[in-house]
Amino acid sequence: MTDPVSRATRPGPDAALADFSAELRLVDVPLMQVVELVRIDLPEDQLEPLLERGVLPGCRLCPIRRSPFGDPIVRVDGSLLALRREMAGCLCVRRIADGPH
Amino acid sequence: MADLVATDCHAVAGRSAGTATLDAPPDRALVALIGPPNSGKSTLFNRLTGLRQKVANYPGVTVEKHVGRARLTDQRIVELVDLPGVNGFSARTLDERITRDVLEGRADGIRAPDALILVVDVTRLEPQLMLVEPVLELGLPTLLVLNMADELDARNGRLDDGVLAHRLGVETARTNARSGHGLEAVRRFLIDVADQGPAAPRSPRDLSRSAARPPLPIVEAFASRRRRIAGIVDEASYRPAGPSKLSERLDSIFLHRVWGPVVFLALAVLVFQAIFTWATPLMDGLEALIASSGEAMAARLPESWFRSLLIDGVWAGVGSVLVFLPQILVLFLFLGILEDSGYMARAAVIADRMMYRVGLQGRAFLPLLSAYACAVPAILSARTVENERDRIATIFVAPFMTCSARLPVYALLIAAFIPERAILGPVLGTRAATLLGLYLLGALAAVVTAFALKRTFLRGKASAFLMELPPYRLPSPRSLALRLVDRTRIFLRRAGRIILLVTVVLWGMTQVPRIGGEAPPIEESVLGRSGQVLEPAIRPLGFDWRIGVGLVSSLAAREVIVGTLGTIYGVEDGSETSMELRARLQRDLDLGGAIALLVFFAFALQCMSTVAVMRRETAGWKWPLLQWGYMLLLAYVGALAANWLI
Numbered sequence: 212m213t214d215p216v217s218r219a220t221r222p223g224p225d226a227a228l229a230d231f232s233a234e235l236r237l238v239d240v241p242l243m244q245v246v247e248l249v250r251i252d253l254p255e256d257q258l259e260p261l262l263e264r265g266v267l268p269g270c271r272l273c274p275i276r277r278s279p280f281g282d283p284i285v286r287v288d289g290s291l292l293a294l295r296r297e298m299a300g301c302l303c304v305r306r307i308a309d310g311p312h
Numbered sequence: 313m314a315d316l317v318a319t320d321c322h323a324v325a326g327r328s329a330g331t332a333t334l335d336a337p338p339d340r341a342l343v344a345l346i347g348p349p350n351s352g353k354s355t356l357f358n359r360l361t362g363l364r365q366k367v368a369n370y371p372g373v374t375v376e377k378h379v380g381r382a383r384l385t386d387q388r389i390v391e392l393v394d395l396p397g398v399n400g401f402s403a404r405t406l407d408e409r410i411t412r413d414v415l416e417g418r419a420d421g422i423r424a425p426d427a428l429i430l431v432v433d434v435t436r437l438e439p440q441l442m443l444v445e446p447v448l449e450l451g452l453p454t455l456l457v458l459n460m461a462d463e464l465d466a467r468n469g470r471l472d473d474g475v476l477a478h479r480l481g482v483e484t485a486r487t488n489a490r491s492g493h494g495l496e497a498v499r500r501f502l503i504d505v506a507d508q509g510p511a512a513p514r515s516p517r518d519l520s521r522s523a524a525r526p527p528l529p530i531v532e533a534f535a536s537r538r539r540r541i542a543g544i545v546d547e548a549s550y551r552p553a554g555p556s557k558l559s560e561r562l563d564s565i566f567l568h569r570v571w572g573p574v575v576f577l578a579l580a581v582l583v584f585q586a587i588f589t590w591a592t593p594l595m596d597g598l599e600a601l602i603a604s605s606g607e608a609m610a611a612r613l614p615e616s617w618f619r620s621l622l623i624d625g626v627w628a629g630v631g632s633v634l635v636f637l638p639q640i641l642v643l644f645l646f647l648g649i650l651e652d653s654g655y656m657a658r659a660a661v662i663a664d665r666m667m668y669r670v671g672l673q674g675r676a677f678l679p680l681l682s683a684y685a686c687a688v689p690a691i692l693s694a695r696t697v698e699n700e701r702d703r704i705a706t707i708f709v710a711p712f713m714t715c716s717a718r719l720p721v722y723a724l725l726i727a728a729f730i731p732e733r734a735i736l737g738p739v740l741g742t743r744a745a746t747l748l749g750l751y752l753l754g755a756l757a758a759v760v761t762a763f764a765l766k767r768t769f770l771r772g773k774a775s776a777f778l779m780e781l782p783p784y785r786l787p788s789p790r791s792l793a794l795r796l797v798d799r800t801r802i803f804l805r806r807a808g809r810i811i812l813l814v815t816v817v818l819w820g821m822t823q824v825p826r827i828g829g830e831a832p833p834i835e836e837s838v839l840g841r842s843g844q845v846l847e848p849a850i851r852p853l854g855f856d857w858r859i860g861v862g863l864v865s866s867l868a869a870r871e872v873i874v875g876t877l878g879t880i881y882g883v884e885d886g887s888e889t890s891m892e893l894r895a896r897l898q899r900d901l902d903l904g905g906a907i908a909l910l911v912f913f914a915f916a917l918q919c920m921s922t923v924a925v926m927r928r929e930t931a932g933w934k935w936p937l938l939q940w941g942y943m944l945l946l947a948y949v950g951a952l953a954a955n956w957l958i
Contacts, residue, residue: 251531253776254773255530257773257776258530258531259400259402259404259530260399260404260698260776260778261776261778262530262531262534263399263400263402263439263442263534264399264439264778264780265438265439265442265538267531267534267535267538268531268535269535276563276564276567277569278567278572278661278662278664278665279567279568279569279570279572279573279662280662280664280665282661282664282665284563284567284661284781286555287439288436288438288439288552289435289436289438289439289552289553289555290436290439290780290781291559291563291780291781291782292778292779292780292781293657293661293664293777293778293779293780293781294776294777294778294779295664295668295776295777298776298777298778
């Protein structure tokens with residue numbers, strides 16, 4: 212959150228700590244766990260709505276609650292975004308740190 | 313007749329003749345307000361223009377073009393246009409397309425703006441600033457309005473406006489549009505714009521080829537834009553507002569696993585209750601007023617064809633539509649409160665799972681809920697549905713929702729044919745159950761149709777559903793009131809044009825051919841003959857020529873059938889509560905025929921305004937014709953089955 216430039220670029224090798232390097236899907240991230248977006252596994256023509264709302268590789272996401280039917284609601288850049296769990300399954304993320312976003 | 317409708321509800325992007333007045337006079341500067349959804353743009357617009365604004369078409373809830381005038385302190389006037397809220401200019405949605413067209417100077421009926429006001433929610437500045445680059449590239453004088461500044465302070469955010477303004481190379485103003493704080497700076501900007509006067513006409517600029525639609529790869533283009541913004545925002549010592557405690561607390565109820573759906577259902581029931589019970593006294597009052605004023609007028613006029621036209625044609629016809637005004641206003645008041653408070657976004661998230669199953673998505677919830685009042689605003693508000701296939705599916709099924717125009721028909725037939733008996737004690741009687749059944753029948757048809765469409769004509773990959781959840785906010789009474797004023801104006805225009813014309817034409821058809829200089833008996837008139845021509849086709853449904861006449865007359869607007877049947881049976885009081893009309897109907901229609909007629913009305917698309925707005929919103933005749941034919945077929949088959957079964 213402190214250095215916006217490195218936030219939006221690929222992390223250095225020091226970020227690849229054993230516990231934190233494993234890729235997982237946003238849909239599997241426990242609530243309140245801050246993660247960094249690595250990659251979006253969606254066809255090009257479906258990316259734009261995500262990109263426009265700040266869901267870009269390198270950004271920080273934090274699932275803060277689930278909707279009544281189990282879809283994740285994530286905080287990104289101070290906004291709340293609701294997405295379907297199918298889409299959350301296409302977002303590849305990596306753990307970075309615990310704590311509030 | 314199509315042209316007449318076109319001026320009424322086709323003025324969406326300002327293409328019809330009726331919107332020529334939308335264009336700012338050439339001697340006045342035109343300023344466009346743009347910004348992401350929920351940035352408070354419309355509130356600012358309302359603050360600046362007040363009642364000096366108009367809407368170009370039937371409003372959905374926040375998705376159409378408003379134009380208005382701001383009077384400056386020196387009495388000069390600047391024209392303002394409030395564009396739909398957008399996150400980008402990729403023209404993925406109709407809203408984005410309209411916004412892009414206006415900014416590029418390509419929209420018909422409105423010239424390119426001379427200056428821009430970009431409104432952003434300063435509590436989450438970074439993503440909101442994604443619009444700033446493409447907007448600044450237009451090279452127009454631009455004011456960046458940092459709205460909701462009070463929330464930023466209250467929630468421990470921070471921003472050095474001076475640095476931000478300097479780094480972006482744009483003027484900024486901190487405002488709180490709800491309370492009116494900071495508007496002086498916006499007005500000063502407008503004075504500067506007025507000083508400059510309107511810019512010389514110039515060739516259209518291309519937003520989509522510049523920064524808005526960067527060359528591939530798209531991810532890298534967005535990421536680099538984002539990096540530049542992050543750098544600037546960081547220099548301006550920006551700290552976003554902390555999470556809103558109130559919003560978190562409310563979300564823990566409204567999005568709770570159990571309470572969420574409970575509140576959702578309770579609110580849906582409340583909206584229905586409001587439309588159908590609380591609006592009733594107002595509607596009865598209005599109806600009595602229209603009837604008594606008609607009688608008073610009739611008493612003062614000599615017996616003549618003119619009196620007949622005025623009282624039996626115009627007054628009764630327009631009056632039969634006017635009575636729906638309270639109901640529509642109550643619905644839009646509720647929708648406005650739900651939307652402005654931020655709840656509607658949560659409702660869409662809850663609805664999404666259910667709607668996804670049938671091939672729709674959460675954003676279709678609001679349009680389909682609005683369709684219970686009227687399909688026209690529903691179809692327009694479906695513009696917020698981002699995926700084109702989803703949008704078409706939504707507006708295709710919207711007319712299946714039981715709109716208020718069907719109610720008088722249902723009320724008349726149910727009262728005439730369904731004896732009142734208790735089913736569930738005092739809670740549910742046979743009549744209420746029939747009405748409920750008709751609502752469910754419509755909803756079921758919508759679900760099945762959407763399901764089928766998404767597997768045939770509109771087959772495609774599952775679309776993305778992304779919903780931004782804005783913080784909860786108290787709706788501003790001012791914005792709500794303005795919205796209702798808009799609705800009233802537009803509704804009166806519809807009653808004054810389409811319905812007026814339909815009723816006059818129908819009245820004319822009862823008057824010819826003249827027999828001995830007098831109006832013919834109804835079965836000899838052109839209208840009566842049209843029913844007789846139709847009779848062989850509708851016999852199997854249990855309808856005679858009189859119902860045929862009613863069906864012909866209701867092609868343009870459903871509710872007209874009640875008045876027409878009144879005319880055919882020569883009943884004095886031709887309203888749905890008339891005892892005499894009920895008695896006459898019972899003589900000519902058996903129970904099977906009555907149920908068949910109810911089913912026919914549940915399915916058929918007898919609404920000229922809907923067809924017209926469908927043509928505009930789908931840019932062609934294919935969808936409206938398909939929809940009209942499909943609904944008619946379903947209505948015929950459904951009525952046939954009902955008549956055969958009962």
